[in-house]
Amino acid sequence: MRELDVAWVTEAVAELSVNACTELGEDVVAFFREALEREESETGRDILRQLLENAELAKRTRVPLCQDTGLAVVFVEVGQEVHLVGGSLEEAVNEGVRRGYTEGYLRKSAVADPIGARKNTGDNTPAMLHTRIVPGDKVRVVVAPKGGGAENMSALGMLKPSQGRQGAIDFIVDTVSKAGPNPCPPVIVGVGLGGTFEKAAYLAKHALLREVGSTNPDPRLAELEDEIERRCNALGIGPAGLGGTVTVIDVFVEELPAHIASMPVAVNIQCHSARHKEVVL
Amino acid sequence: MERRVSTPLTDDVVESLRSGDRLLLNGLLYTARDAAHKRLVELIDKGEPLPLDLRGQVIYFVGPTPPKPGEVIGSAGPTTSGRMDAYSPKLLDLGLKGMIGKGSRSEAVKEALRRNKAVYLGATGGAGALLAQRIVSSRVVAYEDLGPEAIRELEVVDFPVVVINDMYGGDLYVEGRKKYERKVGC
Numbered sequence: 066m067r068e069l070d071v072a073w074v075t076e077a078v079a080e081l082s083v084n085a086c087t088e089l090g091e092d093v094v095a096f097f098r099e100a101l102e103r104e105e106s107e108t109g110r111d112i113l114r115q116l117l118e119n120a121e122l123a124k125r126t127r128v129p130l131c132q133d134t135g136l137a138v139v140f141v142e143v144g145q146e147v148h149l150v151g152g153s154l155e156e157a158v159n160e161g162v163r164r165g166y167t168e169g170y171l172r173k174s175a176v177a178d179p180i181g182a183r184k185n186t187g188d189n190t191p192a193m194l195h196t197r198i199v200p201g202d203k204v205r206v207v208v209a210p211k212g213g214g215a216e217n218m219s220a221l222g223m224l225k226p227s228q229g230r231q232g233a234i235d236f237i238v239d240t241v242s243k244a245g246p247n248p249c250p251p252v253i254v255g256v257g258l259g260g261t262f263e264k265a266a267y268l269a270k271h272a273l274l275r276e277v278g279s280t281n282p283d284p285r286l287a288e289l290e291d292e293i294e295r296r297c298n299a300l301g302i303g304p305a306g307l308g309g310t311v312t313v314i315d316v317f318v319e320e321l322p323a324h325i326a327s328m329p330v331a332v333n334i335q336c337h338s339a340r341h342k343e344v345v346l
Numbered sequence: 347m348e349r350r351v352s353t354p355l356t357d358d359v360v361e362s363l364r365s366g367d368r369l370l371l372n373g374l375l376y377t378a379r380d381a382a383h384k385r386l387v388e389l390i391d392k393g394e395p396l397p398l399d400l401r402g403q404v405i406y407f408v409g410p411t412p413p414k415p416g417e418v419i420g421s422a423g424p425t426t427s428g429r430m431d432a433y434s435p436k437l438l439d440l441g442l443k444g445m446i447g448k449g450s451r452s453e454a455v456k457e458a459l460r461r462n463k464a465v466y467l468g469a470t471g472g473a474g475a476l477l478a479q480r481i482v483s484s485r486v487v488a489y490e491d492l493g494p495e496a497i498r499e500l501e502v503v504d505f506p507v508v509v510i511n512d513m514y515g516g517d518l519y520v521e522g523r524k525k526y527e528r529k530v531g532c
Contacts, residue, residue: 106526108368108508115470115506123475129421132410132474132494170420172411172494185493214426214449214471246519247426247449249471301527305448305470307508308522338472 066148067202069346071157074141074149074206077344078161078192081208082137083169085340086129089120092277093314093339100251100304100311109309116304116337131338134171135210137162138193138270144201155194163188165208174213195267207274209341215252215334218244221266224328233258233330234289238296240332241313246306249336251314253277254293257331260321265329272317273335281318290316314339348506354402355443360463363509365516369467370504375406375446376487379425381495383433390436397488398497401441406469408446409494410478419484419500421474424448427466431455438462446507450519459513466511468518480505 094117101113123130139158143149151157166173166189175190176183193211220240224232237256244252257268281287293316303309314337323329351359353373363369376398378386389396407427411420427447434445435458443464448471459466469477481500488497510518 106522108366108522111368112470115473115476119470119473119476122479123421126475127414128417128475128478129411130475131472132408132421132423133425134411134421170412170414172409172420217426245450245523246468247428249448296530299528299530301523301525303522303526305468305508306519306523307468308518308524308526310526310528336472 066146068148068150069204070151071149071154072151073346074154074157074204075161075164077206077346078139078158078208079165079168081206081342081344082162082165082171082210085208085210085342086134086169086171087123087127088342089123089130090277090339090341093337094120096277096314104304104309104311106303106307106309108307109304109311112304112307113311129171130340131212132172133174133212133214134166135212135340136175136193137166137189138209138211139195140207140209140271140274141194141196142199142205143196144203145198146202147204154196158192158194159190162190162192204346205343206346207341207343209274212336212338215248215336218248219269219333221262221329221331223262224330226326226328228328230289233328234293234296236330237293237332238300241297241334242300244334245302248334249338250302250306251304251311251337253314253335253339254297254316255333255335256293256316256318257329257333258318258320259323260329261324262329264321265331266333268319268321269331269333272319273333273339274341275317277315277339286318286320290318350504353404353444355404355465356402357463360443360465360513363465363512364514365509365512365518365521367509369507369509371404371502371507372504373502375404375500375502375505377406377408377498377500379407379409379495380429381492382489382497383430385489387433387436390440400437402443404444404446405437405442406446406500411474412494419478419481422478422481423474424469424471427451434458438464451511456511456515456517459511460515463513465509465513467507468510469505469507477505
């Protein structure tokens with residue numbers, strides 16, 4: 066059995082946190098360039114140009130893309146043939162967040178006692194950690210810092226099965242519509258369909274990791290994503306919400322079977338600063 | 347085209363601004379977000395003096411990242427303004443002339459803008475590296491204990507903003523959206 070010291074996980078999380086916050090993915094940058102060609106609003110195009118300049122500046126100067134460097138959402142997929150040694154995986158991930166956010170001059174945005182004192186934890190821990198055991202002898206670590214503005218506009222609906230496909234689409238589009246300018250559009254819309262309450266939300270979050278511009282391998286979901294995207298772009302919200310034809314960067318749907326009585330629909334909104342970096346150890 | 351505007355803002359300047367105008371701000375701004383607003387309004391409610399004179403000034407809703415050694419400020423884009431809605435009218439009534447943030451404001455804030463001849467300006471959310479470059483100096487003027495939420499005096503040069511809410515009831519979020527809204531068959 067392959068042994069892996071969790072210190073490697075700490076190092077990976079620290080480095081990925083800083084890189085995610087300063088280097089926007091090429092897929093998102095390519096989207097901005099393409100959107101600049103088709104955005105009809107002049108002010109909207111001006112915003113897109115600012116976002117391109119911002120991405121270039123952040124990469125060159127290592128100043129974070131956005132001051133909201135988020136809560137650190139971390140996905141760890143552990144191959145079942147790996148034996149993790151050297152301490153607790155969870156603590157190793159938190160140590161990585163602590164190091165990345167402190168040594169990388171990222172903002173610490175985590176507060177304890179959320180409905181009371183709201184005291185800053187001081188080092189952006191705890192990580193919002195999702196682990197999975199998968200086949201193989203590798204460990205995949207993904208760091209996806211998530212800002213508060215877009216997270217606040219997300220929603221979970223335990224819809225009635227009778228509402229069907231149209232009801233689900235209406236709920237998703239309505240969530241984007243109500244969010245308006247607040248979540249920093251153009252946004253990525255992560256959607257989780259089915260499962261249970263918490264699984265739907267997890268799927269919506271996980272969906273945000275997909276590459277912008279990629280097509281869902283399931284033709285039924287690909288068609289659904291296109292329809293949601295068309296309807297969201299027709300809302301007129303536009304870049305920064307100032308009015309325009311580009312409201313959505315992409316729509317990503319993940320799905321699970323649901324209970325016979327349930328139709329959960331989770332919508333996780335991701336701002337245009339769609340940050341995630343990963344490494345395989 | 348952008349228009350250069352200097353702070354502090356006068357009535358004449360505010361009267362000339364309309365929702366949708368693109369501006370480049372020059373001069374001083376004051377940072378404050380949730381925690382600092384809460385403290386300012388607690389002082390107002392107790393009838394005590396504020397640590398800064400708000401008359402004519404512009405508040406920027408921002409909590410920057412920590413600066414690296416040698417940097418003026420870290421990443422410094424706007425935060426969501428709606429969280430300040432409960433506090434802003436009281437500050438506007440004391441002479442605050444402008445606010446910079448992102449996202450929609452409440453009817454009470456828009457009414458306070460009309461009443462006090464003031465404006466709400468939008469900076470581009472998520473453009474923190476770009477906006478930081480337009481900030482040439484930064485010093486804490488109150489509430490240092492709040493860390494990134496302390497009140498800072500920033501000097502800005504050609505800081506890009508858009509007029510969202512003017513003093514006449516104009517609202518770019520509403521007007522802009524209406525202009526590009528489309529009907530889709532579904």
